[in-house]
Each structure stands twice: as structure tokens, then as C-alpha cells.
Amino acid sequence: xxxxxxxxxxxxxxxxxxxxxxxxxxxxxxxxxxxxxxxxxxxxxxxxxxxxxxxxxxxxxxxxxxxxxxxxxxxxxxxxxxxxxxxxxxxxxxxxxxxxxxxxxxxxxxxxxxxxxxxxxxxxxxxxxxxxxxxxxxxxxxxxxxxxxxxxxxxxxxxxxxxxxxxxxxxxxxxxxxxxxxxxxxxxxxxxxxx
Amino acid sequence: xxxxxxxxxxxxxxxxxxxxxxxxxxxxxxxxxxxxxxxxxxxxxxxxxxxxxxxxxxxxxxxxxxxxxxxxxxxxxxxxxxxxxxxxxxxxxxxxxxxxxxxxxxxxxxxxxxxxxxxxxxxxxxxxxxxxxxxxxxxxxxxxxxxxxxxxxxxxxxxxxxxxxxxxxxxxxxxxxxxxxxxxxxxxxxxxxxxxxxxxxxxxxxxxxxxxxxxxxxxxxxxxxxxxxxxxxxxxxxx
Numbered sequence: 001x002x003x004x005x006x007x008x009x010x011x012x013x014x015x016x017x018x019x020x021x022x023x024x025x026x027x028x029x030x031x032x033x034x035x036x037x038x039x040x041x042x043x044x045x046x047x048x049x050x051x052x053x054x055x056x057x058x059x060x061x062x063x064x065x066x067x068x069x070x071x072x073x074x075x076x077x078x079x080x081x082x083x084x085x086x087x088x089x090x091x092x093x094x095x096x097x098x099x100x101x102x103x104x105x106x107x108x109x110x111x112x113x114x115x116x117x118x119x120x121x122x123x124x125x126x127x128x129x130x131x132x133x134x135x136x137x138x139x140x141x142x143x144x145x146x147x148x149x150x151x152x153x154x155x156x157x158x159x160x161x162x163x164x165x166x167x168x169x170x171x172x173x174x175x176x177x178x179x180x181x182x183x184x185x186x187x188x189x190x191x192x193x194x195x
Numbered sequence: 196x197x198x199x200x201x202x203x204x205x206x207x208x209x210x211x212x213x214x215x216x217x218x219x220x221x222x223x224x225x226x227x228x229x230x231x232x233x234x235x236x237x238x239x240x241x242x243x244x245x246x247x248x249x250x251x252x253x254x255x256x257x258x259x260x261x262x263x264x265x266x267x268x269x270x271x272x273x274x275x276x277x278x279x280x281x282x283x284x285x286x287x288x289x290x291x292x293x294x295x296x297x298x299x300x301x302x303x304x305x306x307x308x309x310x311x312x313x314x315x316x317x318x319x320x321x322x323x324x325x326x327x328x329x330x331x332x333x334x335x336x337x338x339x340x341x342x343x344x345x346x347x348x349x350x351x352x353x354x355x356x357x358x359x360x361x362x363x364x365x366x367x368x369x370x371x372x373x374x375x376x377x378x379x380x381x382x383x384x385x386x387x388x389x390x391x392x393x394x395x396x397x398x399x400x401x402x403x404x405x406x407x408x409x410x411x412x413x414x415x416x417x418x419x420x421x422x423x424x425x426x427x428x429x430x431x432x433x434x
Contacts, residue, residue: 042259047251054252064258071262137248156245181207188241 027087031078038078042071045088049095055153056099058142066102070095096154100168103146140190144183151176152183200224200231210238260388366428389420 023044029037049070054063073094081090141149150169154160155176162173169176201209201221208214209221225231393416400409 039259042262046254046258050254050258051250051252060255064255064261067254067258068261068265071258072265075262075266137244156242157248157250177208177213178204181204184207184238184241185203188237191241191244 023087024083027078027081027083030075031081038075041074041087045091046071048088049091052092052095052153052158053099055138055141055157056096056150057102058144058146058149062102066095066099069098069102073098092158096168100150103150136191137187140187143190144186148179148183148186151179152187155180156184198228200228203234206231206234207238210235210242362424362428385423386420389416389423392416393420 023041026037026041026044030041046067050063050067053066053070054060057063057066070091074091077094081087141153144152147169151165151171154165154168155162160168162176165171165176166173171179201224205214205221206225209218209225212218214221225235393413396409396412396416400406400413403409
């Protein structure tokens, strides 16, 4: 039966502290129907997926739904995962697709300012940057139009290659680069204005 | 003499290392042009800020509850690789047991959704307060205990003095021999979650007695738990 309480752990920026073998073992167990293993994978990967979703959506409610969609799909598709690739990257791609599908199906959506309260739970481990700078960046991201935010988050924060973003968004790489530069300029102005 | 500065996007490309073989001329210009050098520094500073952005944010616990509910409601589990051969010939008895378990799932699922909704409303109801606290306290702001409790799963509560819950627990204990252990555990877990929602909401209201949303939530969560217990008792009676 399926009700697994999650161990409470601090969010971390990646799963590097966890051995790849451990994650692979969890994936195999989850793929065999082990709900506890799936809960552990959720615990490990959901902070990154949620951060990505929140930045793409600019809205905590939508981000929560995208995160839900992503992990339900992960569960459904576990059997199709090829163990030679990185599981976290695979989950990430599923989350990006879930977000993009949501955008396509809801063209009326407006850009929202991201909700500051969620940022209280951000992990700041390993960074000396001040909180107010982070909030400024997140808030500035939330003010961007949907497409600009999506391109910027995928490229500048998540580090997707232009070729992959081009395939995802059906845009030329030239147009994407121009979009990134324009967005950078806007964000720089916003951050400088608030500082 | 007119100075021809590189285009702005060229400076971005330079910082990104995307200029390739064309970078030498631009680099040379930047090295002797204070205006362009300042712009390059500005872009680099911004890129450092972006690079330092955290890649992890803890989602609200309602997300996990909803994932579980949605999986239970229909998302097919991965085919158990090791159990495939064992379960290849499904017996009538096994089908009957599964059918009974599915019947059990319906109220359980309903409760999961209720918890998700309840906790979500609670979270929303506290947003303004948390936001204000964050703004007031600056970078060192820590969510207050009530909110942190509401955000974290796994709060242990006791219902020893709650008669209606005890009735359900007694009924479950009586049915232990016929009820699958995982179903009984699930009922307990859902009950715990509903109780958590109720108590956390009450605690939040105690800290903010004028919050009408929280007041409504307290009533709602109490009612939801009672409804859940009653529905489970009715189900047990027919089991």
C-alpha cells in the first residue's frame, strides 16, 4: 500500500552526496514497484525539480502541480528508464516537458511575481551570496514574460545546450541567443534598479 | 575620431566564450576601452549572481501527498520485475483480494486529497504572515514553528482521548485478521495525516486568532476527520 512518509532532510543543490550506485539501486527497486524506494527518490530529486518548476512557472501553485505531474510521470515511466544515463537528468527532462506542456495548454497564463515565502526553504549551503540578492533575482525572473523566462532558466540556470532548447521550444539557436542576451539585459537592469 | 564599440550582444558572446576565432579583435578593443571593459565586468558580475542561484527548493509536503494520491488513483505501477513470473497466473482468490483492496482505497484516496487541499489552504493562509516576517527579519528570517511544522511531514500525534478515533482503531484491531496489514497501516497513516492537518491548523489559529481563513480551516479539518472516521467505520461494518 502506498503512504510513505518522507524523511525530513535539507534541500541540497544536487545529489552528489549520494553515490550513483545508491541511486541506481533505488531506481531499480522503485522500478520493481517498491514505493519506499520511490519515496526516497522523490526526497532526493524533488528539491531540484521544484526549483526548476518554480522558476519556469513563476508561481508556487503551478510549480507544485508541475512537480506533481513530473513525479507521477516518473513513476509511470520507470520501466522505460535506461540505466546507462543519469536518472536525475532523466527526471529533469520529464519536469521540463511537463512545464512546457502546461504552458502550451494554458496560453492565458500571465507572468506572476514568484512567491517569496517559498524561498524561505531554499538551501543556501555552499554559497556566500546574500539572501536579498537571491530574492532580487527570483523576483526579477518572476517578472519576465513566459518565453523569456523559460529560455533564460533552461539556458542560464540549468545549463541546457542551445540545441536542446531549440528542439524543445521550436526556435532557432540564433533566436534563442538573442533572447538570452535580451533577457540578461532586462534582468541586469532590474537587479541594478533594486540594489 | 569616432570609436566603434562592439555591439552589445558581441560583448555577451565574448563573456560566454561564443565568439570563437572572432574574439581577438573584440578582446583587444575591450582591453583599451574603459566603457566596454565596464560592460564586460557588469555581465560577468551578473553571470556570477545567476551561477550562485540555488538549484534546490523544498516543495510543500502537499506535493508528495498529491503524487501518492494520483498514483493510487490510476497511475499504473511499474511492472514488478521479480514478481512477474510469480504473479503470471493470477488466481481468482488474488483477484478477489485485489478487488477488496481497491474498495478500501476509495475513502483512503479521498482523504489524501482532503489533506492535500487542507494543508494547501493552510499554507496559503499563512503566506502573508510569512512574507511579512521574512521582509521584517531580512536574510535571517526563519519560518515560525507553526508554519515549519505545517510544511514538514511526519508529525507524530496521539489521539488517545479522542473517542471517535478510538472507535475506529478498535474496529481496525478487531478486523486485523481479515484486513490486509498494509490497508490497516494505510488507514492509520491517513488518520494521522488528517489529525495532523487538524492540530496544525488549530495551532496556527492559536497564533493568529483573528484569521478567519484559519478559523474556517479548523472547522473544516475537524469535520473532514470525522467524516473519514465515520466512512471507514461504515466500510468496516460492511466488510
